[in-house]
Amino acid sequence: MEDVKLFGLWASPFTQRVIWALKLKGVSYEYIGEDLGNKSSLLLQYNPVYKKVPVLVHNGKAISESMVILEYIDETWPQIPLLPQDVYLRSVVRFWSKFIDQKTVDMMRFFRYDGELQEKAMKETLETLKVIETESQVGENNFIGGNTIGLxxxxxxxxxxxxxxxxxxxxxxxxxxxAFPNIHSWMTNFLQIPIIKNSLPPHELTLEYFTQKRKMFLAMGKQEVVDHHHHHHH
Amino acid sequence: MEDVKLFGLWASPFTQRVIWALKLKGVSYEYIGEDLGNKSSLLLQYNPVYKKVPVLVHNGKAISESMVILEYIDETWPQIPLLPQDVYLRSVVRFWSKFIDQKTVDMMRFFRYDGELQEKAMKETLETLKVIETESQVGENNFIGGNTIGLxxxxxxxxxxxxxxxxxxxxxxxxxxxAFPNIHSWMTNFLQIPIIKNSLPPHELTLEYFTQKRKMFLAMGKQEVVDHHHHHHH
Structure with a gap:
């Protein structure tokens, strides 16, 4: 009997990667939603280094970091492979997976700010999208590195x-x-995959979540500006 | 006939990872030293995204990013595997490889500064070493994730x-x-591997290189402080 648990946050891009992989592979799992304001002692025990979701626990053994989890899932349940067979293509897919993974948090920075800071962060997001658009050959096949969905x-x-x-x-x-014809056509292909489409949270729920999040970020930002001024003048 | 070329910089930690892997695997390769102040057009063509060494070119196909290159080398030349057989242990090794890789540049930041900035950056370096010391079980076996050298x-x-x-x-x-008994004993094991020991650049050469580098960084730092002041006052 396989025991697969996923500690996650439903709105987290990093958690969603793992959910998609498990569903594509047809692996049953128990989902444990974490409250990031009050993390469970299990999460802290399973991921002492980052103390972050997602964490996959398979037969009692914990794996952290979404991209490391995806490689683990791919090696444990080899059906519907997430990496091409060809060794060179595997390295191409790993290169872009790593690039995108490393940029993910920075690409979302614009959402924390308004005004000039937002504009500056947005410019960086667009520059990264441009690199993906022009260098990753995302438009050459249906998916990155081939015609089937992968890492x-x-x-x-x-x-x-x-x-x-x-x-x-x-x-x-x-x-x-x-603006991004290649990424746009990739996105269309991606969202047409039934397992992806059916496992996305409802758009209204996501919108509500990020509307709240945005309010919180802007309030925090104003607070930071105040703190900064205090710090400067004292 | 295999055609393996490595574009690198002899003193770069990222290049050295790839050299060690190729030597451990017994792969013959042509080494092309890059002048970072005047990068070759081939390097820019092979690594348009980062424009950085190391780049491995195998039968005309280029792979960038040291950790991606290491996985490619391991899959292309499976002798002397760099990852354990066990899938869970593989994920442990990948987790720590990723952690260390992501921290490498930041861990070297202290070397750019003196005074308060150096102290602050050094504190971060020591904190990261502490995480590796206490969480990675680096002292439990001879090497990370097992008793043979790997990723x-x-x-x-x-x-x-x-x-x-x-x-x-x-x-x-x-x-x-x-300060770091586990890392210290790992280091002793690591430096005892003949292929590692014999492929390290001579210590005096490395020392000379980093002595020059340090002078350059400090001169740049003073310049940055001057620029910053100008910026502030105008």
Whole structure:
């Protein structure tokens, strides 16, 4: 009997990658939603280094870091492989998975700010999207590195979902056919996969979540500005 | 006939990881040293995203990012595997490889500064070493995740070599048996592997390189402070 538990946060792009992989592989699992304001002692025990979701616990053994978890899932349940057979193509997919994973947090920075800071962070987000658009050959096949969904697509998946919701909240449409034709056509393919489509949280719920989050960030930002001024003048 | 080329910089921790892996595997390769002040057009063509060494070119196909290259090498030349057989242990090694890889640049920041900035950056370096010391079980076996050298050890290898040289330049001994007993015993094991020992650049050369580098960083730092003042007052 397999015992698979996933500690996650439903709105987290990093958690969603793991959910998508488990569902694509057809692995049953128990989902444990974490309250990030009050993390469970189990989460802290399972991920002492980062103290972050997602954590996958398979037969009592814990694995952290979404991309490490995806490689573990792919090796443990080899059906519907997430990496190509060809060794060189595997390295291409790993390169882009790593690139996207490393940029994910920075690409969401614009959402924390308004005004000049937002504009500056947004410029960086657009620059990163441009690199993905022009260098990753995302438009050459249906998916990154081939015609079936894999590691790179699961890494980039948040752009088709979380980034869209964040854009909706602040009134920006990032992935248009005009601005990013390759990413746009990839996004269409990605969202057409039944398992992806059916496991995305409802758009209204996501929108509500990020609307609240945005209010919180802006309130925090104003607080930081005040703190900064105090710090400067004392 | 295999055609393997490595574009690198002899003193770069990221290049050294790849050299160690190729030598451990017994792969013959042509080494092309890059001048970072005047990068070759081939390097820019092979690594358009980062424009950085190391780049491995195997039969005309280029792979960038040291950790991606190491996985490619391990899959292409399976002799002397760099990852354990056990899937869970593989994920443990991948987790620590990723952790160490992501921290490498930040862990070297102290070397750019003196005074308060150096102290602050050094504190971060020591905190990261502490995490590796206490959480990675680096002292439980001879190497990270087992008793043979692998991906995690190649990622951490720069601590046994570059960090020691940087410490020598500024007069700090980071890895003492007292401060980091586990990392210290790992380092002893690592440096005893003949292929590692024999492929390290001579210590005097490394010391000379980082002594020059240090002078350059401090001159740049003073320049930055001047620029910053100008910026502030105009």
């Amino acid at each position: 790179g697509d699961l890494a980039l998946g948040w752009v088709a979902h979380t980034l869209v919701a964040m854009g909706d909240v602040i009134g920006v449409n990032f992935i248009t056919p005009h | 995690g050890d190649l990622a951490l290898g720069w601590v046994a070599h570059t960090l020691v040289a940087m410490g020598d330049v500024i007069g700090v001994n980071f890895i003492t048996p007292h």
